[in-house]
Each structure stands twice: as structure tokens, then as C-alpha cells.
Amino acid sequence: MSVNYNSMKKNKIINPFKPAKHKHQDCLQAAIKAAKQHCDVLGLRLTPLRQRVLELVWQSHEPVKAYGILDELKQGHSSSAPPTVYRALDFLQEQGLVHKIESLNAYVGCGDPKEHHSSQFFICHDCGSVAELDDADISGLIQKKASHFGFKIDNEMVEIKGHCQECRDSRK
Amino acid sequence: MSVNYNSMKKNKIINPFKPAKHKHQDCLQAAIKAAKQHCDVLGLRLTPLRQRVLELVWQSHEPVKAYGILDELKQGHSSSAPPTVYRALDFLQEQGLVHKIESLNAYVGCGDPKEHHSSQFFICHDCGSVAELDDADISGLIQKKASHFGFKIDNEMVEIKGHCQECRDSRK
DNA sequence: AACAATAATGTTACATTATAACATTACATA
DNA sequence: TATGTAATGTTATAATGTAACATTATTGTT
Numbered sequence: 001m002s003v004n005y006n007s008m009k010k011n012k013i014i015n016p017f018k019p020a021k022h023k024h025q026d027c028l029q030a031a032i033k034a035a036k037q038h039c040d041v042l043g044l045r046l047t048p049l050r051q052r053v054l055e056l057v058w059q060s061h062e063p064v065k066a067y068g069i070l071d072e073l074k075q076g077h078s079s080s081a082p083p084t085v086y087r088a089l090d091f092l093q094e095q096g097l098v099h100k101i102e103s104l105n106a107y108v109g110c111g112d113p114k115e116h117h118s119s120q121f122f123i124c125h126d127c128g129s130v131a132e133l134d135d136a137d138i139s140g141l142i143q144k145k146a147s148h149f150g151f152k153i154d155n156e157m158v159e160i161k162g163h164c165q166e167c168r169d170s171r172k
Numbered sequence: 173m174s175v176n177y178n179s180m181k182k183n184k185i186i187n188p189f190k191p192a193k194h195k196h197q198d199c200l201q202a203a204i205k206a207a208k209q210h211c212d213v214l215g216l217r218l219t220p221l222r223q224r225v226l227e228l229v230w231q232s233h234e235p236v237k238a239y240g241i242l243d244e245l246k247q248g249h250s251s252s253a254p255p256t257v258y259r260a261l262d263f264l265q266e267q268g269l270v271h272k273i274e275s276l277n278a279y280v281g282c283g284d285p286k287e288h289h290s291s292q293f294f295i296c297h298d299c300g301s302v303a304e305l306d307d308a309d310i311s312g313l314i315q316k317k318a319s320h321f322g323f324k325i326d327n328e329m330v331e332i333k334g335h336c337q338e339c340r341d342s343r344k
Numbered sequence: 345a346a347c348a349a350t351a352a353t354g355t356t357a358c359a360t361t362a363t364a365a366c367a368t369t370a371c372a373t374a
Numbered sequence: 375t376a377t378g379t380a381a382t383g384t385t386a387t388a389a390t391g392t393a394a395c396a397t398t399a400t401t402g403t404t
Contacts (some may be wrong), residue, residue: 131323251383351398
């Protein structure tokens, strides 16, 4: 019996649900640090503007709207306009530092920019928080199913809505 | 060894990729017929406006934009405005006759309104066509993974972009 | 240091997608 | 036929996103 080594990919928890009370300052700092390092290594410029937008995206684990970012950005940077935000978000998305949640038209930070990975998002209807997986089983199964009808995948979007453990517990 | 009968759900192809040349009139007619029957059974009103919007969504297997529908609707129904279209789409979506592709802000017809089902959409970047599965394996795996961290799913959005068999063949 | 080329940001305008709110008309049924 | 409800009409505006061109900052080269 053979083992398919190609399929021996890891299932990762990119970003788990965090307790309502956690030291979020640490999440933010870790994200900025990772972003700086990522850009450093690749010779990319995490300009003050881009960093500020990234910080605003990371103000919580809830997806943030572009125009929400714009409102906050304006407070310290009066020349901001929609393109200011969308360009920064484009850059951050290209670098895997931010993902767009298509079903919400909103953006979340990603703590693992180093490598391209699959993403599965779980969005809690109660607290609004998002968890992100890079689950090779899910991604692999979808690819397998696609291959059955000759479909070659470029990009997978998986956005799951429901209720996280903590919110379910607190409703009892 | 036990068998989990709960998981014995069927994997369905709700809407496969169709050959570029197929008798699309048949798809359209079947969809309208199914919609009429669906509404009949439930005592819902598939008004001329709603039926017309459904027909416009079914003009092809490519997702259609709301304002595209509006433009076409106006040609035979000059009083149409955005709410005209969005209301009809809301009704059709509630009945499972139409799905929204979130990543495209566009709408596709569904040939299987009878029961609520999971949906996995496969969108070809070349021809623009969409295929829809109701795959219990994918849906089940996602639910299983979610249960590992206590997440209770309300709704799954799976939208896969890539290249369909026919388009891949014709590019060789 | 001066220059040119490129990247990033500023600025204005507008395109696209969607909804709120209230008026009117059509339909179901008592 | 009256009456309540559902559907549609109508106007206005909110929310999301992009095009196009000007200006400024940065990088790499003489």
C-alpha cells in the first residue's frame, strides 16, 4: 500500500477564535512585527500609511470595512481618500497580510503572510469574530472533487458563518 | 465496524458545466417550469416580474449582475428601478431559485429549489460559466472541522475559481 | 550631489452595488 | 364589495470600489 506524500500537508490554524478577553495588544504587535519582517525579507516597503492601515485592520478580530478604515485614517491623516485605503489594502492583500471576506465586503488581518496558503474563514454571527484555517483536508477534498470534472483551481474561497463556542456557551 | 447512516447523504451535481454549444432553451424552460411548480406547491406567487427576472438570470450559465438585469428589464418594463430587481432577486433567493455569487456580486439560477442544500460553486475564469454542486462530502468535512473548535454552522459559502475542462481543452 | 526612473501618495471625479422610505396598485378572502 | 396584505412604483441616498491624472518620495545611477 502506497502513501501519497503529496497529500501529507499540514492542517494549520492560522488564526483561532480568541477569548473575548485576551491581550489583543499582543496580537496587534505580533502582526506588525511579522509584517515588517515579511516586507524586509522581500525588500518591500511597509510605508507608514500601509502600516497604519494594517494596524487598523488588526484593531480587533472582526472584519473591518474599507470606509471604516478610511474614517479612522482621516483622523491622523487628513488627506486620506478612498484610493488611499484601497491601495493600501491591495498591497496588504497581495502580500497575504490581509484577506478580504467577500461575503461581508470586509477585511481581516492574517498572521501568516510567509507562504501562500488556502484559507477557510469561520465567522461568528454573534461576536463578529473570524477564525482562519489553512486546512489541507478541506482544500484537498475540494481539489479532488474539482478534478472529477476536469476543473483546475486557481483560488478557493470558503466562508462559513455560524456561532463560535464562546458565544454558544454564553447564550445558555 | 459501524456505518454512520447520518453521513449517507448524496453528493449531487446541481448544475454541471455545459458544453459551450448546448440547447440552452431547454435549461431555461426547465428552470421556469421548476420554479412555477415550486411556487405552486407552496402557494407563492411567481409574478410576471419575478418570472421575468428569473428568465434574465437564466439567460446563460454565467452569473448576472443586478444592474445588468435592470437594463434588460427596463426594455419591456419601463418602470423598473433598482428596488424592482433587488426585491425580485430577494424573493428568488429565499426560494432557492437563485443564488448570489458573493465574490462576483452576481446571481445565478438554481435548478433545484425544492430543498435547502449546501452549495459549492465552481467558476470558470475563461468562459465565465458556473457549475454548482451539493456535495455532502465537502459540506460534511467542513462541519466536522468546525465541530473540532465548537463552531456551529448556519451557512457555508464555497466559491472556487479556476478553469473548466472545455476551456482548458480549447487552449491547447 | 544631481539626475532620471520608478514607486507611492494626493486629488478629483465617477462607476457600481445596494437599501431606505413612503406612495400606489393588485390580490386574496371575508 | 370592503378590507387587509402583498407586490410594485418612485425618489432619494447609502455603501463599496475604481479611473485618471498630478504630485511627492524613494531608489539607483552618474
